[in-house]
Amino acid sequence: MSAVTYLEAIRQALLEEMERDERVFLIGQDLGVYGGAFRVTAGLLERFGPERVVDTPISESAMVGAAIGASLLGMRPVVEMQFIDFISCAFNQIVNFAAPNHYRWGQAVPIVVRGPAGGNVHGSVFHSQNPEGFFQRAPGLKIVAPATAADAKGLLTAAIRDPNPVLFFEHKYLYRRIKEELPNGDYEVPIGRARVAREGRDLSVITYGAMLHVALEAAGRLEADGIDLEVLDLRTLKPLDQEAILASVKKTSRVIVLSEEPLTGSVAGEVAARIAEHAFPWLDGPVHRLCCPDTPVPFSPPLEEAYLPNVDKLVAKVRELSSY
């Protein structure tokens, strides 16, 4: 077995689910001949033909709408947003059509909307966003954001098989930067369950996506100082694994929620609120959020570096909270 990139893991999940289940099809822009802007769908047109790798006009709302319609007839469409920033163009279809449909009239909408999210690749304002906060409060949606290749494959497989609309936020910074050996055969990583990525005693960092790797690197650096970080990878942002969040906080009594979103209205804010509400007696210090400032994602490298959380900023925050 050889190591597989995060991007290849996503491609494998798509390919294997399409082979396993003829109801699964892909719909989006430039997926077919071109293989997708990041080549996630390379080779799938040749394998499955144009009826199952459906290229569309530049119409994000219609892409999602058509996926919803197809899912009502029992299909399992997977929509690709070329960049996840463009998901806002399909906001109404996702939030008002797909999300409440089962609640309204009992009809499931098993669609996946996936695409590259996140910054640190100098993509500028409209190719770097983390829009999860916009969707966090839409009842009926599930939101997934894998941080490792194995999770990317297992969670996407689970998302495609899930009967609900799932937003699948891939981190484009990770696409070709991380690789690992994947479990053999067919496997799912369950939606709704976080994972302790590193056991520790002193302070919990709760995070997801590319920020997981920032947290793990910071943990290595802080080890030398005798600070033992616990790192919790949320993996699913909606519904949150509240049990795992509270268990970690009760163990360490200090917590930083680390995410790549603008601070206000972030998923990190919801995590912090739940900790404050349910784990207050266990806390030895304030619940900290380390997020991006409330600005658009800036373009130029020094600006983006100033904007994004990184290892140095996290280490400083850990030291501050440790001495509280």
Added chain:
Amino acid sequence: MAKVSRNWGPLHPAPPPPDEERLAKTELGREAQLELYRFMKLNRMAEDRLGNLYRQGKVVGGLYSSRGQEATSVGSAYALEPQDFVGPLIRNLGSMLVRGVQPSEVMMQYMARGGGPTGGKDANTHFGDVSRGLIAPISMLGALIPVMAGVALAARMQGRNAVALTYIGDGGTSTGDFHEGMNLAAVLNVPLVLIVENNGWAYSTPTSRQMRIKDIAVRAAGYGIPAEIVDGNDVLAVHGATKRAVERARGGAGPTLIEAKTFRMKGHAEHDDAGYVPREQIEEWKKKDPIDRFERHLLGEGHGLATREELEAITSALDSMLNEEVDRALASPLPPPERAFLGVYAESPVSPAASGRGGRVAV
């Protein structure tokens, strides 16, 4: 500052003079025509009953009428086969009745009763049932068009030999989803039929302030698809045009846009007295009432399609049926409060609806 043209033309194109007594030629026989008549009457009489319930304070929220537009809903939905799918909007009760929806289902929805198809979770005609080929709309106009394009796409993928039909109003054609949906449907060449009900008014906005074109049908050229303009108050014309479009779609020739010119005879909803609609416009269109016209056609000398007694018998049977439907709806209790928390997520694609009425899911 540049001079802005305010030349928006007349508020609404004047209706053709009421010499249009003759309805379109049809292949439909006597029985089918009487069935059309029955559905149109049922549409209007059910809405009259809903109006009574509204005035009795039993309807929760708004009540939306399709008075004057019955021919468009009924004539179009009647052109479908059992395996086809229809996505009705708020003024398409007639289409739903043709698909087998019971008036009591809609009454319970309007009265927020627990026994309605959504169990009190959603209102009015906002419910679907895939097993009856019925897809529920959302209030955001235009959104249903790409969804129905997806229904048509899936129907083709699954080899169902089915067509998807949906509706939009004149105002709804101003949305982005109208454009995205029609363009996608055209590019993918899916079996979709769109009925544009040009009823003159989008709430208080006349069509002339919604667009600069006179015929919405011309928009079809922008998508490279065929269009037809029909008299929306002639049920036979609507049926014929829809039938042609449905056959084209089923044969693999892709989408069609049909513009049905009709008129909204009431306000946007029951609370709206439509004081902004010129009186004479209403009077003009009253003469074109689709049910009266169809009645005159059925009774017309030489046709021998129906006698006045036969039509009265249909009406009186509907009246008794509606008595029972109203009683059934009124007998349904309000939903239990704890239902508010159920059914946000589907447990599996075939899970029962949280309303407790059993889920209906496609194969």
